[in-house]
Amino acid sequence: MRRLIAIVLGTVVLALAGVVQARTTATVDGLDIHGTEEGCGRALEASGERGKGEFDPATGADNRNWAPNPLVDYRHLRLDLDLVDMNEGRFEGLVTYRIFPIGAPVRGLSLDCAGLDVAWVRWGRDSDHAGADIEHFHDGSRLSLRFEEALANREHEISIRYSGRQPTQGLVFTPSNGSAGAPEVHSQGQAESNHHWFPCHDFPNVRLPIDFRITAPKGLEVSANGAFVSRSEAPAGGATGAVKDASAFELWQWKQEKPIVPYLVAIVAGRFARVPLEGGGTTVPMHVWVPPGREADVARTFGRTGEMVALFEEVFGQKYPWARYDQIVVRNFGAGGMENVSATTLHPGSIFDDVAGEEEDLDGLISHELCHQWTGDLVTCRTWAHIWLNEGWATYGTALWFEQRDGEEGYFDSMYSNAGVARRDSTEGPVPMVSEIYRRPFETFSRAPNPYSKGASILHMLRERLGEPVFYAGVHRYMAEHAGGLAETDDFRTALEAASGQSLEWFFDQWCFRPGCPRLKAEVSYDAETRRMRVKVEQTQKIDERTPAFRLDLPIVVETASGAQTHPWEIHERACEREFELDGPPTLVAIDPRLASLKTIEVTMPSELLIACAARGPTQAARRGAIEALAKRNEPAVIDALATIAGAQGVARSSRREAIEALAGFGSPEALAKLLELFDRGESDPRVRAALVATLEKQPKDDAAQRLEKVALDDRSYQCRAAAARGLGAIKAADKADALVALAQVPSHQERVRVAAIEALVAIEDARALEPALALAARGNFDRARPDAIRALGSIVSKPDSAERSRVVEKLVEMLDDPERRSRDAAGEALASLKATEALPRIEAIAASDRDPGRRERAERWLKSIRGSEAAPDSEASRGSEPSRGSGRRARTP
Template sequence: MSTRLLRWLPMLALLWVAPMVAQTPPASPNNALQTAKDRPIDIQHLRLTMAVDLPGKTVDATAFIQFQTLQELSTFRLDAVEFEISKVEVAEGNGGLKPVKFQHDGDYLDVELGSTWPSEKAGTLQVTYRVRQPRDGLFFFGPTPAEPTIPLMVWSQGEAITNRYWIPCLDHPDERQTTELIATVAKGMDVLSNGRLISRKDNDNGTTTFHWSQSQPHVSYLITLVVGKFAVVEEDWRGKPVLMYVPPDRKDDVARTFGRTREMLDFFTRRFGVDYPWEKYAQVVVEQFSGGGMENTSATTLTDRSLHDARAFLDSDADDLIAHELAHQWWGDLVTCRDWAHLWLNEGFASFSEIIWNEFKHGPDQGGMVLLNKSRQAIAGGKDKPIVDRRYADPREMFDARAYPKGAWVLHMLRAQLGEAMFWKGVRHYAMTHRFKSVETSDLRRSLEAVSGKNLERFFYDWTERPGSPTVSVVTTYLPDTKQLKITIRQTQAGEAFHFPLPISVVTSTETSPLSLSIAVTEKEQVYFSSPLPNAPQMVLIDPQFTILATMEETKGRDLWKTQLLSGPTFISRVRAAEFFGKSGQPADRELLAQAFAGEKSWGAASEIAKALSASGGEVCRDALLAGLKSEQPKIRRAAVTELSKFVGDAKVVAALKTLLQRGDASYFVEAAALRSYGKLNQPDVVAVMLPWLARASHNEVIRAAALSGIGDSGDLSGLDALLEWTKVGKPREARQGALLALPRLAKKGNATPELQKAIIAAITKALTQPGEMPQLRRDALLALREMGAAAAPSLETLEAILAHDPSFRIREEARKTVEAIRTKGPIPVELTKLREELDRVKKQNEQLQQRIQQLEAKGK
């Protein structure tokens, strides 16, 4: 599942930074050891027959469950949360159903068989029940007086353990069954579920009954129900339907948003070496989805933020999200983690599939950009706990940076160490051996070992059983007397050494092939001497293909860095050189960065060089970024605009951004970046510049959110009324999120009075407690309260109630962090904030003055 959509959608990246790749919380050794649950019965088939009342937010259902006992028993338990159960019946073998006694405590249904059944005995269970506006798992939507355009709709979300709120089941990832869903809804509605549509029948009473059948077994959390009005676009892939369900007014966006789905099906089938396993592939776009997407078997649910209009598609798409969820149809659906400690086998493979899709579709530079972003997330979010961790309070704790980006990096490193052919041969062996089964990490290791003949225990120990990743210092020295390279490698992280091969490429001439070295790193400190080289090295590239998840700290001569910046053959080699020169601040190094930025064709590398330019500062770097505003690539223009925000008070920057905002840009995202950057330049007219942009609708409200952010950064309290207004129900949700996140910054920078702070806290708390509010907005409200510090103390009673009663694990976790922040951390004094800003301004002016003096001295020579 992609619960943190913003990795893929730029607008969301701006609005919600606490996603699926959130940092791992500190280790909690007091949590109980979690293992796969016992299975007293094996559910073989589940048929759900239901009437869905959308306005009434109820489901009346009968669950028909065929099972076989796995042990001798007289009772067994199913997960069934807050059902209104009217009847439970059981049949032995092929016999008739008879009522039996049962107990239901609100969480579990305990079925009494009436006698002791032996193991391997077949039976049938039928449960008649009602679900009324469930707190989780099944989400109803409809118009309200404040939001009359919300469509009637219901969608399910079962991962990790929430289908139990509407289906009586064994809600664990090691229980598989075939399923049917027969749903009767108001005429005019569509129903989507797993598998093949058997029939669609209009009834005399103004209803329609849909019958979906999933003939291959799948796990309980992947069962799906979506009901609503949709435009349905159908395509064909190798004789299987490929379906897109979208809001009726967004049909024109289908081709540009989903137009590469069949190409992805071709690519993944070929790359994985395993045919797409299900009877169809559907993607349904729903109202206010709780994350980015959910890989329900054969029927992925997606957020409506994934749809792109023509202007948004200039420099954005949802391909990574679509590829991620499609890859799950193999990794997570066909082969599923046995318990949540091994979640990375689902999410790591899906996240890795984003990497290989980008490599295939866009080339190695874009693949490198995806790898770089995931490496940063994996290193930051995987410090404290290992990927495979059995101590957690709730399975949803496992959906973090360890399972997603770090899991992807583990697979990427395996691919590099085994080689493409051997790695994919092992992956196919893993899939074919365990298809329609649940797996643990050792199953993947054994498959890769079986085909490669290599012992991978140490690899899996380092990267899945240990927390963290290595910090590697590499010092490169050329010894002219012996014509050798001396390479000193130190691992400076705490604890024992990681074991990994360190690839090094040495270029001694443009006319000869590079010398490829591979050093087996097994100690905390090692020294390596190369064979004699024909010439002094022109480039020494450490891990040039980016195959080791590590924090690299290189020391080598400036000329080596210069050649690497301007001529490095790989994305990561040029980025690392840019980072080196970005720390310099020397005039010659700034000129180099400007030259590299102007000549860089890869938008990803150009974006990283732009960061180095702003970090270095000075007129040369500023002018290079200003020139970048004219790039034909909107993503490079966006990067330049974003980094110009660091040049606070610079008249040329102010004028350039004002001009851009006056003339506009073809890209939503460039305009949004310009608004955010202008808001950080400490100009007296920020609020006046921002307010007109609040009238402009855009893709996922990126424009309004940016304008609201600019008001927050301005510190101008004349903009407070606008921010408060845009937190209200009825405004677009993405814009409301932007207003909520901007309020704490405005309060701090503007030195808001206690009375104004109370108004701000009241507005944030109201958004947090609005009935039926989307989780992303509620999380942003919690983050805003956290940023307010001690001033948010009046919200503590509300937060305590959320901690005690809110059904959402993620919301409870964010509320806990917010309570801790309010109680332990006061707000940053406004005087300190202003002092820091003044010091930054003086530092920047001093750097500019030093550069001017150096230029004058150079002219005088």
Template sequence: MRWHLLLSLLISSTALADSLHTCEHCAKHLLPAITQITPGRKYARDRRVDIEHLKLDVTPDFVRRTVAGTMTMTFSPIGLPLDKLELDAVDLAIADVQVTGAQLAEWVRSADKLALIFAAPIAPGTHISITIQYSAEPTRGLYFRTPEMGYKPGDTQVWTQGEADLHRFWFPCYDYPNERFTSEVICHAPKGMEVVSNGRLLSTTDAGDLTTWHWLQDKPHVNYLIALAAGFFHKIEDKAGTIPLALLVPPSHKDQAANAFADTRKIIEFFEKEIGVPFPWDKYYQVFCHDFLAGGMENTSCTFEASSLLFNSDTENLRSLYWLDAHETAHQWFGDLVTCRDWSHLWLNEGFASYYTVLYEEEKNGHDAMLYSLWQEAEDVLDAKDTRPTVWRDYGDPMQQFDTRVYPKGAWILHMLRSQLGPDLYRLAIRTYLERHRNGIVSTDDLHKIVEEVSGLSFDAFFDQWLYHGGFPELKVDYAWDAATKQAKITVKQTQKVTDQARLFQFPLPVGFTVKGQKEPLKFTMKITQAEEEFYFALPAQPELLRVDPDYTVLAKVDFTPPGDMLDKQLASDVIGRLLAATHLGTRKDQASVDKLAALLKEDPMEAIRTQAARSLAKIANPAARAALIASLPGQPNARCRLAVVEALSSIPHPDAQQALMKHAETEKNPGILTAIIRSWGTRPGDAAVATALARQLTTPSYQNAIAAAAISAYRAQDEPSATPAILKTLQEDPLGFRTRDYANALDTLAFLSRKEENRDEIRSFLINHLTHPKEELRTAAAKALGVLRDPKALAVLQAMLPGAGPYADPTREAASKSIQTLQAEQTGSAELKNLWNEVQQLQKKTEALQKQLGDSKKKATPTKK
């Protein structure tokens, strides 16, 4: 699942296409808390039964936004007699429970479980079938998108999102990844809609105003990968060999569909060749969903993705979906064909998907592009400075696992493994891993065993330090040349803080010397085992260039400054060498460094280097650097490089830079770059030219109103209250044209710009109206904005939202509570009263918790008997 995509992405109009894989996915942090945080280490659940098949027969009601269904499950106890079967079920109305093959004594409904108690224990191996009729108005797991909820007419849809444990909100199930079974989904949807689920379509049958779609997944998969999407879609189709491919988008986005489907067939064909295992499912569909919770979700045979990631061709190469496409497609092998047995081993899903996305980058754009992708993944890991292990059992909720430790770091772990084994042996290990555990659940030990089996080498240290401990090496590297002995001396110090969680590392660190007269660099490998070590290398002559880890095979933060003119040599080396040199030049202020960066910005054949040169010039930010950026702007045909220059100039608070951006805005046609310029105007309050331009851009039509959203963002940064009427008018005239998160940001902007106004009635009323909006994100944004507005007249409305609490967090109520606290403190101006308010809030929470416990006790005391 591509979380840190929506994660950091979804996407900002100024983000590069390749930022789709920044810590993203991390996306988990964009999601509201959906389950209670439970302390303590987490281990896999007991598997009391072997589930053989699960059948869902459901009818979604698009008007009431409810679902009625029948779940049928066949299973047999595994090793011990079974007297009770517990299923996960949250807020489901259970109408009836029937059991075949055993006698049911009673069933008991609690807040999050449905317990089936049998009259006599069921012997292991006995085949049992249970059928449960239920209905639900789900708040998680299954999501409606209808015109009544603020979506465009004709775009109606409903879709599911199961990972990590959300299916329990719309059907009773075993909601954990260590159990696999076949499944089928029967859905009765209004005629004219299309229904997509796992596996192959068995039939469609019309009955009155409904069409019944019957999908069968006859290969076992885990519960969270069950999928259902129903709605109106624009569909395009293709094939990868004999595998049917399709992409479905909301009809209002049909013009953007082809951009999202350009690489799918090529990706599957490449993965089949690279992995050595054929595509394992009957089809591969991609469904783009409104306000999806992540960048994408790899349901078996049908990935669901966020419609807000679709893009127009006028964004040139700023936007692309092949990264997301490759990531989710790789999951069809890694995560779907084999699945992590519990969430502590999530990297076996996400790390593999992330790394095979990097490998597809090499297939598509070459080895240098692959190296740059690894550079970006490494930057995410190094910037996060996370010292928790990748295999980590101390999470409070599974969603806390979806971060840099399992995505980019997981990818780098595989890259280091591949670098040590070599590509061929690595491929053998991965093919063996998939074939041996096909249609099964896996842990990190399963991969470890196979790597050692095929290589004959011990990887104990590798897996222990990279998977079961945290952090990464931080290296201080020094170099000296002894002319008398013709020896190069390299000193390596590990400078990271050593703890029980992050230890000293033992690893091979390659080094390369370029010596005049030698056709190829002389390469050696240093075995790093200590906190500080010295290494000596006999060379035929003093090296012209020294590269630490020249082939980019180690995830480490390396502090090494090339001495003398080595830096100039590095500027003419490979892509990583040039990136390192361009980054280092950004720490200098001399004219020579500016000239070198300006040359890179103008002449380097790779956009990644030109982009880094622009960033380094922005760090220098002296007149010469500024002039070099301004001079390069008109002549940058590559959109990513042009955007990098725009962002670099935006970071320099000088009239020359601002004037260059204003002039460029008059001719720039790429909306992604234009929105970056518009956002930069937020630093220029009181500028008449900017005020005129912003007013014009606020009403400029654009895909998903991206330009208007950028103008609203600039107005907020300027703190320009005079813009409030125009912003309000724009939101009222075209509320459906904005992405939900942009509209939510605009609500916050309205409140912020009006907070000091004497009369805030109109804005307060507008925000209060959104407290009952069907979109949770907008309800939450409105509740938060009322606190930003600082209008005490909103207190009564917000306080009315607080009564009632459940076991799952309500982000709107939480936002209302924080806004009440802010308004109460503003109103009284008394620290004492503010403290009293805090005490009242805590007392209310305790009361609600006690009420819930009492309610649960009553439910347990009076079980429902059938």
């Protein structure tokens, strides 16, 4: 008999995916995402059959969310707004809509209008009853209008006068307070939040042009959508007639000529320096709005925006569609960025000094939000079920930018990270990526089949399947057909079908309308006598009538001494097997190196083949997948190979960092010796150096402490100094506390160094952590570092005999009313962890009467923890991940 030499030496899991980055780099962490986006809504109950969950078994009611009826064509909006008192968050508004009835007789209209005081509703000057009151009823969340007779088949004008104060969402006021600077306000409309500051049909199935008239205190800059019209002295009474002393105000006018959806309506007012951007092959007027004093950092952070504009014009076959493109860095921002038409808002850490610019960039977030100006703004998803058309495209746009900037390596680096969604997306999940089933709109942004990363992966698969010319021909057709309008998933599919001549219904059904991704097991064996390589593949995910086996492209690259060949392979059954006739033993095998199919894959493969793929695989995705697999094999040859990759200057940074992390994960003396050798040799790349610094805590304590202290005090890199501080805390290096105290005073980008030093002092139980923690927790500091300092305060006084407990608890109770949500929530968590009964009166009041239902729920959890009934769960918002950008309002039906 022939001797079958199985070269099976172990089993590894290749997720063909990486850690998905936080939204601030334009992909989504564990949702993000953009994101999500980010921690909203509870998971629905799992179901065993397709469609379960669409109705309530107890009542038989339909659980799906259908788009509400517009009833009228919103032909124009004039939005007059007086920012009467920005410290108190008071504003007065007047909206005037021009509408045209659609279809059946319209005898009434219902607008979203939450938390606003409506003074009157009247017919406009162009109506039959000009100036007459319109009967209306406001229940606190919706404004219902009743017309005495059906609207005639022509244009009508309706005006609504209203006022508001400190909305729970939609319009975020940050009052002035010493070092915090001038007061500031920004809007945040996604998903359905703008109706908290002006009455509107707050759903993306209508579009309308807008004229803005906004009065704000003198000395502030004001932005809105569209083109700047004028800046002048405010008229008597301001824009709405409500301003008592108009001499202290200015009137700003902006014009958004092309219709946009309501959630993209945006305003910003505050003290900014406006810095022009030029170059990059575009003539689009561009400015970056930054805090005064940061003008010199603009070019470093945003200087490639023009090149991105030129790229996306080519990708979509459409010139940049709006009057301008401004990027505005605002305080107290709840997300990473928001793609408001013509004026993106960005979080306050979105501008880099010279040191931060040496170790990272913002291109991921900048390209993501810019891409949205086409996908999301020019063409908008008709309902939230199809949000992947917005977010998947913007995430893919980032990959396309990295492809242009860094070549194919950068592209596949990005796509490998996006493919991490396959780990979380199960066929046993309750809903697919495209589904009308949700309790709150933002659940559609943060599902396991995540519209950011899975959406981007779908676009990549289509590009691989159709080929680049055909794919982009379909994309251009889609954009041309729907520019300035609304779209659903089938609209994109039919455009690609028209361009390709292929039927793609099966593809979209499989990836968009069914939950899950395939889970593959593959086994590679080689018969040396016959020179045949056998590959067996099995789909191990749940397969049933609801989720049949996936149809997959699974090309295999096989290298022998004579060269490499790619073997196409399509599988569509539970188990498949194939033999390949080779001219000698394989020296490298890469299964689906271009990520033609989204999946996880567990491969039985020898280490030498994985080592070869990690070093010289055909794509960066293949190389990272091999490194991930090798991380499960603590073998001498693997340690040597990973150390070589980690120390190679010409290798992609992601590969080097992951090789370092793999060696640290082994924890063996041999692996740690390699890491120490790499560290002592010196490393010029600060991000790779930071990864090496992070491994020092695994070395013998004395050696580690000495090296960590030197890095903490002397290294130029913020990331390295922060990593060193964390390492000193991890090894409890109490003898290095003086270095940490000094480090706790060192300013850095996003205050990473101070936070790490304070947390390290807490870890070694050094009382000197208190004062720097109090200082960083104070208002005026970076709003995403303050919660870390606030939590540290709770840890510092956690012992019952702490002399500073009453002082800290008093500060934490004050912070329950902080204007920044992250800090408020961190204070509540800290008080809950301390079981601070002194805080009960204020927390009880919040739980009983706060206008924000989400805050009431959180307060109830804190109360239970303080009273001992259960622990308070962590708040994502206060831990630095992005809170929901949208509404927590009830689901709506037509």
